Amino acid sequence: MSERPHLLIVDDDREIRGLLAQYLEKHDFRTTAVADGKEMRRVMERSHVDLLVLDLMLPGEDGLTLCRELRSRSQVPIIMLTARGEDVDRIVGLELGADDYLPKPFNPRELLGRIKAILRRTAHAPRDPSPESVRGFSFGGWRLDTVTRTLKETSGREVALSGAEYRLLAILLAAGNRVL
Numbered sequence: 001m002s003e004r005p006h007l008l009i010v011d012d013d014r015e016i017r018g019l020l021a022q023y024l025e026k027h028d029f030r031t032t033a034v035a036d037g038k039e040m041r042r043v044m045e046r047s048h049v050d051l052l053v054l055d056l057m058l059p060g061e062d063g064l065t066l067c068r069e070l071r072s073r074s075q076v077p078i079i080m081l082t083a084r085g086e087d088v089d090r091i092v093g094l095e096l097g098a099d100d101y102l103p104k105p106f107n108p109r110e111l112l113g114r115i116k117a118i119l120r121r122t123a124h125a126p127r128d129p130s131p132e133s134v135r136g137f138s139f140g141g142w143r144l145d146t147v148t149r150t151l152k153e154t155s156g157r158e159v160a161l162s163g164a165e166y167r168l169l170a171i172l173l174a175a176g177n178r179v180l
Contacts, residue, residue, distance in 0.1 A: 005119055006048060009033040010040045010066070011055040011081070020053065023108050024115070037061040045147060049076055050122075051115060056082030056093065064096055069167075071097030072174035077118045081106065137173040144169055 007029050011017045017033035024031050032043050036058050043049065052070070056063035067078055080093040080101040090101045100114050136145040143152050149166050151159045161169065171180070 004028055004030045005050040006030045006032070007051050007053060007115065008040065008043055008049045009053045010036070010058065010063070011053070012036065012058050013055070016055075020108075020111075024112070027112055029115075035059070037066045040066065044070075044074075044076075051077045051079065051119060053079050053081050053111070053115075054098070056080055056084050056089065064092060067093065067098055068096045069171055069174070072171065075122075077122055079111070079114060079118065081111070137170075139173065144173060146170060 007024055009017055009020050009024075009031060011020070011033070012035050014035070017035070021031040021033045032047075032049075034040050034043060037060060040052075040054075054063045054067060058066070063080060063082065067080065070076060070078065077099045078097065080090075080098040081104065082089070082093075082101075083104045090103075093101045099118055102111055102114065136143060136147070138144075141154050143154070144150075144166075145152070149161070151161050151166075151169070153159070
């Protein structure tokens with residue numbers, strides 16, 4: 001990676017977001033910090049992210065749901081960073097696709113070490129397609145555009161979807177033939 005790696009921090013605690021961003025920027029990372037899944041999606045649609053630091057307990061969609069959704073369409077490394085440190089929470093997070101799991105409170109140097117280790121392992125892995133090239137899914141005469149969040153028939157007629165309907169359809173289509 002010739003440019004500074006871009007880390008996306010998703011945590012609803014403003015203080016933790018700010019401190020993490022500041023600490024990681026001092027260690028030569030470019031950071032974007034957001035409070036929820038909606039903002040996370042917006043950032044990921046507009047820019048390449050090298051690693052995601054994801055809190056488990058978020059307003060709206062929780063970190064496990066976001067992790068599952070991301071993993072169905074992306075190989076971006078994910079470190080779960082959360083106050084829920086029970087064994088079962090760690091196991092579920094890892095099974096849903098997180099690359100690592102660090103319970104709060106945590107040592108920032110340990111998080112930095114884990115980030116660097118994951119980025120070393122993934123430095124030569126193929127990157128996810130650019131956000132501009134991933135536009136959605138086609139199925140049975142329909143097209144779901146994941147950038148504009150619209151559903152259209154091949155004739156061009158657009159069908160209105162609620163937020164929940166869009167998310168459900170996107171998750172089902174991203175899973176392909178896998179049972180969810």
